[in-house]
Amino acid sequence: MLGPGAPAIAQSAPDAIASVQAFAQKYQREAPSLVAREEYVQSLTTPRGGTEQVTTAELVMVRLQGAAGWVTFRDVLTVDKRTVGDREERLLKLLQSPEPDALTQARKIAQESARFNLGRITRTMNVPDIALEYLQPRQGAHIRFEALRNDTIEGRPVVVLRFWEASGPSIVRDLRGADLRARGRVWAEPGSGAIVRTELLVEDRASRGSCMVEFGIDPRLGIRVPIKMTERYSMTGETIDAVATYSDFRRYTVSTDEKLTKPPGR
Secondary structure, X not given: OOOOOOOOOOOOHHHHHHHHHHHHHHHHHHOOEEEEEEEEEEEEEEOOEEEEEEEEEEEEEEOOOOOOOOEEEEEEEEEOOEEOOOOOOHHHHHHOOOOOOHHHHHHHHHHHHHHHOOOOOOOOOOOOOHHHHHHOHHHHHHEEEEXXXXXXXXXXXXXXXXXXXXXXXOXXXXXXXXXXXOEEXXXXXXXXXXXXXXXXXXXXXXXXXXXXXXXXEOOOOOOEEEEEEEEEEEEOOEEEEEEEEEEEEEXXXXXXXXXXEOOOOO
């Protein structure tokens, strides 16, 4: 089925899948480590009513030794315009440390930041690059792909692929470490495989989560970056809707001792 104005299929399904995987692999390998400003609006709805919360954070997407691709961390700076105590730039300062446990400590900060998520549903997929991991060739045969159709996004031709985890171990797991096999879709430019949009769906017996991310070219850096993330999580008695927007992308470098050269902020 073609969307309005969608072009005729320009490449075979195997070629479309291969181009998307090649782009995802090259993107994680060659894109610079980045830091961005995130504004994250969450809305919680329950039978008793609803509430909304706005946080700002430094989102750090960094390539470190021992990590196959990007490792993404979130350090919350403000909650409803109130500054979170003594957290300003703490994550970047920690990652600049040459100490061998800097990565472990940074992950602890990111996990601690999750306490600002509204609702009872524990979320481990709410970072904008999560779906890229499912598109990596290194994931092997346990990720399956299917070419669905051609379509358009804002007048641009895209090819739409579906993917799913056919076997474990899964990339996202629950709090007990059990597999949560995901499925999703990716929208990409025909031929180049450049990723325009991703969607990831994860569910278990009690809850369901979806995460859609839009990618665009950053005008200052001239590279493709996540610009908007839209999420919905639901379980009996509550629904969480969230929208994150990203701006002020900066790049930095990582030396062989995992020490970062911090980019200047605006």
